Amino acid sequence: MPLRSHRAEDAHTAISGFLTHLxxxxxxxxxxxxxxxxxxxxxxxxxxxxxxxxxxxxxxxDLVRADAWLADAAAGKTRRRNTLQGPDAAAAGNSQRVRIQTWNAFAENLGLCAYGWKCHPPTTATTSNPSRPTSCCAPRGEAPRWR
Known part of the structure; x- marks a missing residue:
């Protein structure tokens, strides 16, 4: 899939366009x-x-940026409200899975998946222990150099 014209677009505008597409x-x-x-x-x-x-x-x-976000989310650092387990509780495995699916869908919409940019759901061991972040975003082959 060729890269869509969104790639140089402001990220907020690209997200809005993605939501309209959905x-x-x-x-x-x-x-x-x-x-x-x-x-x-x-x-x-x-x-x-x-x-x-x-x-x-x-x-x-950026894949490194996605990894940092997923690690912080898994540790509960992106939480906006309290939970029954307290404000510092780790994110639920299902929430992490949906974050990864959302990131992948947005990457596909931008045409980045053609270059192998994709996040993979964590293994069962990582889901049961979200405090142990792992690198789940990895390019397949060589990623394009945008900068």
Missing amino acids: EERGFVYDTRRLRSLFLMEYLEHALAAEETVSMTAVELM
Whole structure:
């Protein structure tokens, strides 16, 4: 799949375009809301880490950045509200799986999966022990050099 024109676009605009694409394809509201929540969480995490106010969609989709976001989310550092286990509880395995699926769907929408950019769900051992972060984002072959 060729890269879409979103790659130089502002990340927030690309996310909005992705959500519109999901609506046009008939995805239910709850799926779109959840994907929006996780992509905005990812964008806020990336902007805070870079100490900037904007970045392009391709800059956002850096695999190292995705790994850092997933590790912080697994440790509960991206949580916006309390849980029954307390504010420092690790993220549920299902939440991590949905974060990864959302990231992959957005990468596919941008045309990055053709280059092997994909996150893989953690193994059972990692899901049962989210405090042990592992690298789950890995390119297949050589990734393009955008910068």
